[in-house]
Amino acid sequence: MIFSVVIYSAPYTSESAANALRFSQAVVDNGHQIYRLFFFSDGVHNANKLAITPQDEQNLQVTWDSFIRSNKLDSVVCVSSALKRGIIGADEARNHDLDSQSLQASSNISGLGQLVDAHMKSDRVISFG
Amino acid sequence: MSLVLVKSVSPTKKTFTYLSRSAPYGSNRAQVCLDAALATAVFEQIVNYVFLDDGVYQLLKEQNADKIFTKTIGNAMETLELYGIQNIFIEENSLRERNLSIDDLAIKVKILSNKKLAELIDSSDSVINL
Numbered sequence: 001m002i003f004s005v006v007i008y009s010a011p012y013t014s015e016s017a018a019n020a021l022r023f024s025q026a027v028v029d030n031g032h033q034i035y036r037l038f039f040f041s042d043g044v045h046n047a048n049k050l051a052i053t054p055q056d057e058q059n060l061q062v063t064w065d066s067f068i069r070s071n072k073l074d075s076v077v078c079v080s081s082a083l084k085r086g087i088i089g090a091d092e093a094r095n096h097d098l099d100s101q102s103l104q105a106s107s108n109i110s111g112l113g114q115l116v117d118a119h120m121k122s123d124r125v126i127s128f129g
Numbered sequence: 130m131s132l133v134l135v136k137s138v139s140p141t142k143k144t145f146t147y148l149s150r151s152a153p154y155g156s157n158r159a160q161v162c163l164d165a166a167l168a169t170a171v172f173e174q175i176v177n178y179v180f181l182d183d184g185v186y187q188l189l190k191e192q193n194a195d196k197i198f199t200k201t202i203g204n205a206m207e208t209l210e211l212y213g214i215q216n217i218f219i220e221e222n223s224l225r226e227r228n229l230s231i232d233d234l235a236i237k238v239k240i241l242s243n244k245k246l247a248e249l250i251d252s253s254d255s256v257i258n259l
Contacts, residue, residue: 008161041161080164112168119255120143120174127258 003027004036004118007043009129011060017046020128021064028071036118037068037075039107043129044082047075047107061104068106075107076114143254144175150182151259153202154194159187162259163205170212177216177249178209179241185223188234203235210236220246 005024009016027034039047046064053059068075077087082103088096089103103109119125147166151158170176180188192203209217218241224230231240241249250256 040165041157112165113172115165116145116169116172116174119145119169120141125255 001123002033002035002121004038004122004125005034006038006040006115006118006125006127007046007129008041008127010042010045011051014129016129017043018058018060021060021067023126023128025067034071034073035122036114037073037107038115038118039075039077039081040115041078041081041129042085044077044085044087047077047082047104048087048102049104050102065104065106068104076110077103077107078115079109079111082109142174144177144252145169145255145257146177146179146249146253148179148181148256148258149184149187150180152183153187153189153192154197154199158259159184159202160200160205162257163202163209165257165259166214167208167212170214175216176214177218177253178214179218179220179246179249180223180238181220181246182223185219185227185229188219188236188238189229190233190235192235206236218246218249 005020007017007020011017024034024037046061048061049065051059051061067073082088083092087103088098088101089109090101092098092109093101145166147162149159149162153159166176166178187202188206189203192201194201217236217238219234219238221240221242224240231238
């Protein structure tokens, strides 16, 4: 079965971003396919590469990144949600004259059309948060 | 967490039903729901938009959110029609439970019974709950 997963919530505040990650891992582990991960609203914080966690806590952003890379997943961060929350890729940094970037390279910044497309192409779209 | 069921009918055109059930201010859910629905309309899908539970407060007349540094959601609702979304509904019980009537609302909407809402959900390919 083809799944897409939509993540609305930031890591650490509530459990739902971590649940989304564990659900996505279970989808892959059980031989299903993930068409797209879509980070929306506060969910874009999951794609921040500048987060540092204490040694005895899991860094959810790093865990997402390695999960996305190892499974070669399509991971999209909503542009309007991302920019106002400081999730900035190389292009945005250049366009807005900023001296740094924060987006994990495993995710791409794009628009809500990618969410509509995910609904079109997936058997199930599961939302968290 | 909410499960969104998708039935495949046509590969190019699907029916999306948005259930906007959060109050207009205090969280961004009302705005997120509206943004997603407008994007869906831009991509020429069939969109139903339903105001449910505290979501009915989004439609109250004469809102002004300037003092809480946010956009006035009531004004934004007019964009639904501008984007070609004609199926705008309000759930009957949600309105009555809050002692509101259709005259209190800023835009024209169709009243939907709970039973009709169930039918609408059943006939949709995707249901998005926010």
